Amino acid sequence: MDRIRIVGGNELNGTIPISGAKNAALPLMIASLLTDDTLTLENVPHLADVEQLIRILGNHGVDYSVNGRREKQNEGYSRTINFSARNIVDTTAPYELVSKMRASFWVVGPLLARMGEAKVSLPGGCAIGTRPVDLFLDGLQALGADIDVESGYVLAKTRNGRLVGNRFMFPKVSVGATHVMLMAASLAKGETVLENAAREPEIVNLAECLNAMGAKISGAGTSTITIDGVDSLSGARHRVIPDRIETGTYAMAVAMTGGNVLLEGARADLLSGALETIGQSGAAITEEATGIRVYRNGNGIQPVDVSTAPFPGFPTDLQAQFMGLMTMANGKSKITETIFENRFMHVQELARLGAHITLSGQTAMVEGVARLKGAPVMATDLRASVSLVIAGLAAEGETTVNRVYHLDRGFERLEEKLSNCGAVIERLSS
Ligand code: UD1
Numbered sequence: 001m002d003r004i005r006i007v008g009g010n011e012l013n014g015t016i017p018i019s020g021a022k023n024a025a026l027p028l029m030i031a032s033l034l035t036d037d038t039l040t041l042e043n044v045p046h047l048a049d050v051e052q053l054i055r056i057l058g059n060h061g062v063d064y065s066v067n068g069r070r071e072k073q074n075e076g077y078s079r080t081i082n083f084s085a086r087n088i089v090d091t092t093a094p095y096e097l098v099s100k101m102r103a104s105f106w107v108v109g110p111l112l113a114r115m116g117e118a119k120v121s122l123p124g125g126c127a128i129g130t131r132p133v134d135l136f137l138d139g140l141q142a143l144g145a146d147i148d149v150e151s152g153y154v155l156a157k158t159r160n161g162r163l164v165g166n167r168f169m170f171p172k173v174s175v176g177a178t179h180v181m182l183m184a185a186s187l188a189k190g191e192t193v194l195e196n197a198a199r200e201p202e203i204v205n206l207a208e209c210l211n212a213m214g215a216k217i218s219g220a221g222t223s224t225i226t227i228d229g230v231d232s233l234s235g236a237r238h239r240v241i242p243d244r245i246e247t248g249t250y251a252m253a254v255a256m257t258g259g260n261v262l263l264e265g266a267r268a269d270l271l272s273g274a275l276e277t278i279g280q281s282g283a284a285i286t287e288e289a290t291g292i293r294v295y296r297n298g299n300g301i302q303p304v305d306v307s308t309a310p311f312p313g314f315p316t317d318l319q320a321q322f323m324g325l326m327t328m329a330n331g332k333s334k335i336t337e338t339i340f341e342n343r344f345m346h347v348q349e350l351a352r353l354g355a356h357i358t359l360s361g362q363t364a365m366v367e368g369v370a371r372l373k374g375a376p377v378m379a380t381d382l383r384a385s386v387s388l389v390i391a392g393l394a395a396e397g398e399t400t401v402n403r404v405y406h407l408d409r410g411f412e413r414l415e416e417k418l419s420n421c422g423a424v425i426e427r428l429s430s
Contacts, residue, residue, distance in 0.1 A: 034114055057107075091115050249390065
């Protein structure tokens with residue numbers, strides 16, 4: 001199993017190109033199931049989760065080509081990929097595939113909308129809490145689907161071959177359920193109004209793509225989204241937005257190590273207040289024509305309290321990294337996780353590097369220390385793993401991060417991007 005070895009202590013200086021957003025690319029790829037035309041997606045990151053979803057979609061009959069050819073080009077970098085679901089050959093998403101990645105459950109929406117039926121295994125994914133699917137099932141039922149859960153599978157069917165538009169209020173904000181309802185309602189008969197919808201930039205990116213395919217969606221990015229169902233959707237060409245989580249992660253790496261880095265292609269509007277929060281910790285953050293510049297020189301890291309929240313609040317996907325940053329702050333900070341239970345698995349690993357953190361329910365109290373010291377640590381989930389990497393960059397001596405397959409799910413060319421900026425970081429294969 002691969003490991004990452006880091007020798008900490010160097011500042012980061014230079015340019016880090018920001019990749020296409022994993023969390024935007026996945027629903028966009030799934031949207032290809034809605035049409036028998038070709039959907040061309042630009043800036044698709046080269047990540048294990050994307051490859052896994054390509055396999056899952058292939059199982060349903062989705063053909064793909066990279067830059068017009070099937071072979072891999074630009075190995076390891078964001079690419080343009082054509083997806084074509086001309087013939088859906090299977091409406092079942094089996095356990096062996098879905099259990100590896102939670103987002104693959106989302107195929108339930110487009111399969112049901114286009115084919116009138118779907119059989120999808122209950123999902124797996126990061127071990128960060130129970131992550132139920134009740135909101136998806138309630139939403140699809142509101143659109144007239146009959147749903148059964150049997151032997152670990154969701155069996156969904158339309159009554160008369162087509163979903164029917166309706167008003168649906170999400171009892172809780174869910175990114176995934178909002179994606180699925182957008183896709184399903186786009187092909188439903190009549191109007192759907194979604195209330196308390198997720199407002200994440202990835203939702204807007206999907207809605208824009210669906211509209212380019214002929215859907216009639218308005219209000220994406222607000223909590224009320226209206227979808228006027230159409231009979232069919234066509235192909236389109238659409239660009240994946242830059243990854244705001246990757247952006248925030250590298251911004252915090254610089255805030256932690258010191259230095260001056262241009263996050264090339266990053267968009268500040270996608271991060272909303274999160275950049276301000278990182279700025280409050282002592283990093284100077286400025287927007288430039290080609291990206292976002294992060295700079296910290298000499299000043300200590302200031303403690304900042306943070307509570308995660310749906311967009312535009314502080315993202316749960318940056319919570320572990322922010323905790324990493326706070327472990328070296330000049331004082332105490334309080335970090336509250338409100339989205340997922342059990343998303344503090346990085347705490348005991350950060351403690352191995354010398355961090356002082358106490359947990360009480362969904363809140364972590366972090367008492368900053370003057371220095372961290374390198375140690376072997378274990379990656380537990382995608383975002384937790386990268387918090388260990390950035391802490392390792394700031395720690396004295398050597399840190400090895402084990403189980404890095406979690407990182408490969410969501411961070412494109414991490415070692416290369418960081419070592420180009422002066423970090424000592426390498427992958428050890430074993
Ligand atoms: C997406 C992101 C993930 C991010 C999360 C929150 C992708 C591929 N993943 O995950 O990186 O951390 O948004 O920003 O985009 N819930 C229910 N019932 C449901 C669905 C969700 O109770 O049917 C709960 C979840 O357990 C969680 C909360 O709602 O507590 C938010 O989850 P959700 O927004 O759905 O997360 P994902 O879409 O899975």
